[in-house]
Amino acid sequence: MRTETRTYEVYNLHELTREAQAKxxxxWAEHCDYTWDRENRATLQAFERIFNIxxxxxxxxxxxxxYRFTSHYSEEEDNLKGTRLLKYLVNNYWNDLYPHKTYWSRNYKKKRKSRVFVSDDCVLTGYCIDYEILKPIYDFLKAPNDTTLYELMDKCLDGFFKACRDDMExxxxxxxxxxxxxxxxxEFLSDGTMFNQ
Incomplete structure (x- = not known):
């Protein structure tokens, strides 16, 4: 039986040459999967469940x-805009957009819902992309304009997919x-090959 010992010079990423870093x-990019795909899908599904699209x-x-989407609202609802759309959103979706704030005890064993305060923090699934898909609606509720309900749903989806693309990039x-x-x-070898991975 024979035992061989090999010696390697290993480097941190910043110690490599520019070419080795690029390699x-x-x-790494070829063998890496996008981490947040499941969470993004859950947000999109929650949005579809709440809104009629x-x-x-x-x-x-x-x-x-x-993306493409189909609106299952009536033609009259799709064309709501301004104050009428504001009232429609408040009357039909307020509790989904602004759930009551939850307060927890110090040991997190007891919780209670506020009767006064509401929250708009990641209300669909608890993941941060929730805010991206709902941002056009929150902006509209603060300052109603001539955007129709159909256009508002399109803005929500466009913002969502743009955020997904940017996050993946x-x-x-x-x-x-x-x-x-x-x-x-x-750690890496001098040519950029990952060491012991």
Whole structure:
């Protein structure tokens, strides 16, 4: 039996040459999955459940996005705008958009709902993308304009998919890769190959 010992020179990402960093990033991006896809889908499904629309044939990646949606509102409802749309949203969706604030005891065993204060913090699923899909509605409720209900739903979906695309673009960026390397103590060989991974 023979035992061999090999010696490697290992580097942190910032110690590599620019070419080696690019190779390491490229290899990492090829084998990395987008982390938040399930949460994004849950937000979209919650939005569809609350509002009377169905999103079809949608997709997004780190460069682009596309979607289509069908409104199941009546033609009269689709064309509501201004004060009438404001009243329609308040009368039909206020409790979904502004649920009562929850207060927890110090040990988190007891909770109670406020009768006075409401919250607009991630009200669909508790994930931050909730705010992106609802932002056009919150903006409209603060300052009603001539946007119709159909256009408002389109703005919500456009903002949502744009945020998904931007988040995915960031996750595969060199900056996110550098943060991941630092957080996970990744080490590399001089040519950019990941060491022991």
């Amino acid at each position: 390491a990033h490229s290899h 169905k999103v079809e044939r949608w997709s997004y990646d780190s460069c682009t996005y596309t 960031y996750q595969f960026s060199e900056e996110a890769f550098a943060e991941s390397c630092e957080a996970n103590d990744y």
